[in-house]
Structure formats: structure tokens, C-alpha cells
Amino acid sequence: MLGEFEYLIITAAACLGENAYSAAIRDEIENATGHKCSIGALYTTVDRLEAKGLVRTWMGEATPQRGGRAKRMIQVTAAGVRAAEQFYNAVNRVTRNVSWAPHRRAMETCR
Amino acid sequence: MKFPNGWWWVECIAGLLAPGDRETVLGDLAEAGESSGQSFLSVAGLVIRRQLLVWRSWRPWLAAFGLAMPASFLLMGFSVSVAQNYHAVIGATVAQATGFKVGPGFTMLLCDIGLLAAWSWTGGFAVGTISRRTTWMSAALSLLACTFCLARFRIDSLSRLCLLLFLPPAAAGLFLGLRIARIRLGAALAVAITITALTIPQWSKPGAWLPNWALSWPAWYLVAIASRHKAPLRSVMHGE
Secondary structure (H helix, E strand, C coil), X not given: CCCHHHHHHHHHHHHHHHHCEHHHHHHHHHHHHCCCCCHXXXXXXXXXXXXXXXXXXXXXXXXXXXXXXXXXXXXXXXXXXXXHHHHHHHHHHHCCCCCCCHHHHHHHHHC | CCCCCCHHHHHHHHCCCCHHHHHHXXXXXXXXXXXXXXXXXXXXXHHHHHHHHHXXXXXXXXXXXXXXXHHHXXXXXXXXXXXXXXXXXXXXXXXXXXXXXXCHHHHHHHHHHHHHHHHXXXXXXXXXXXXXXXXXXXXXXXXXXXXXXXXXXCCCCCCHHHHHHHHHHHHHHHHHHHHECCCCHHHHHHHHHHHHHHHHHHHHCCCCHHHHHHHHHHHHHHHHHHHHCCCCCCECCCCC
């Protein structure tokens, strides 16, 4: 099963689609979690995901705002999508009856 | 795009990353517009994480602590022995002005020189092959051993530099080991058999078997990896 940081990367890459590359994924994770995402953690986790066959990476185009340096493009593979679905379902199942689950909170408000 | 002055340090530490990583990491940092201090810490963090991952394998430990350091001590001892033999055989011949006579001492000297070169070369090659990403640590431990011995060398008739006779062939082997993953099976077998044959005259010396085998196993390791991968040789730019 995926770790939570692995899940964040796969989800961010899936949301960004064709524009998924390391810097954009980092931004997406920082915006979603409100925490700083270190380059070291991001790159080593992407390497691990690639080794597991859950993402595919390649060198993309260079742009002027990157100082003419190439991007590391990231694409989620079919196995990556399955692993993310598994993680999401497991989190959903385990949090079904906890007080902070959205539907549970809504039910308590109705009562 | 022109980078500010502090980026020089960032570029320096990024030099420790693989070329592909370096390109994308520096690009990401430029795009994020992070300060040079933050960028330095980010890249240093990645370098440390990468190194820690590499050191989780047994290979860097074997290359650095099982081969580079102990072999450096043993080869320095053997270098001094070769230098002393050379001094005794060639020096005596020249002093007596009797011309160039080939005797048993001279043959032994040639064997020892060949053995020193072969042990050093195969040791260097094996270090480069076993763990190319941690060659810096293997080289540092070898240099540490050299510094230790150079500081304690006390033989008046010999120069301290004779300790380092093993370094040129070892460095040549290391560079070739880093450039190509392995040598051909035939060549590896020839080197290993030659080394083993050259150690035969040393078998009579008591206690010589331990350094002999400690220095000969890299040659048989090269045979093992050559026989495991009989595919054509390929150039290895980076990675294990």
C-alpha cells in the first residue's frame, strides 16, 4: 500500500495531467497541505514510485523562467492509478465513522 | 537567466547529483524563486538523502571498508617490499659495475612488480565496479591510509614515495572500472590466473596467504561478474 506522501504525489500528478512536473507537483502539495514540501523528499519519493512502476518520468522542455533548464515530467501509470484508488478507498473505509468525517458531521448537525 | 552570486554554492553542491537530477533540481529552484540559502539547503538535503539510500546497500561498505582501505595498507607494505628488492637487486648490480645479469633475484623482482601492478589495477577496478556512486568515500579512505603510512615511514635508504608505487595502476583500474561495468571473461580469467600464478613463489613465506588472498579476490570477483553477464560490454555513465 502507498504511503501518504506517495499518495499526495500521485494525486497531484494525476490532477495536473500533461502539465505534471516536479515543481508544479511541489506547488500543488504545498497549497493543499499548507506545509513546505522539500525537494529531497519529493525527488526520492518520485524515484521510489518510478521503481515500483507507479509513475513514469522523463526530461521535458527547458523554459526561460527555469534558467533554461529542463523539467522532470511525471505521468501516473495504470498501476499508479490502481494503487491510489486502493489507498483512497482504505482511508474512506477507515474514517467512515469518525467524528471528523464530513457525512458524519452533517448527520450530527441534522440531529 | 542570470543567477545571483550565492548560486555559485548551490551549483557546487548540485555537482554531487547525477546530471539529470542537477538539471531539473536547479530548474525547479529557479522557477520557485527561492533564495540561494534555501536552495543550498534543499539541494544539500537531496544529496544527503541520495547518499543515505546508496549506503543502505552492502556494496559501498564492501568497496570502502572491505577493499579500498585494507588493500591500501597491504599494497603500501608490498610497495615498500618491491622498492627494497629493487634497491637490493638493481642497486647491487650497478654498484658492482658487473653489467646487467639476470639471476633468480631479478626474476623475483619482476614477478613482484607484475604482482603489485596487477593487484593494484584489479583492486581499483573492483572498487569502481562494486560501488561507483561512493567512489569518493573509497578514495578518501585510501588516501587516509596513505597519509597515515607516509607520516610514519622510517626507512632511511628509501624515499617515502615508494609507499605510493601502487597508486598509478590502482587509479588506472579505478577509472576504467568507473567507465565500463566489466571486462571480458577471457581477459578477466587471464588476469586472475596470472595473479594466482605470481603468488605461488610467496606461498613458502609463513603468513603470506592472508594478504595474498585479501589482494587476489578482486581479480576473481572480476571473473565472476564477467561470467554472470556475458552480454556485450556497455559504457556506464552513472548509476550502480
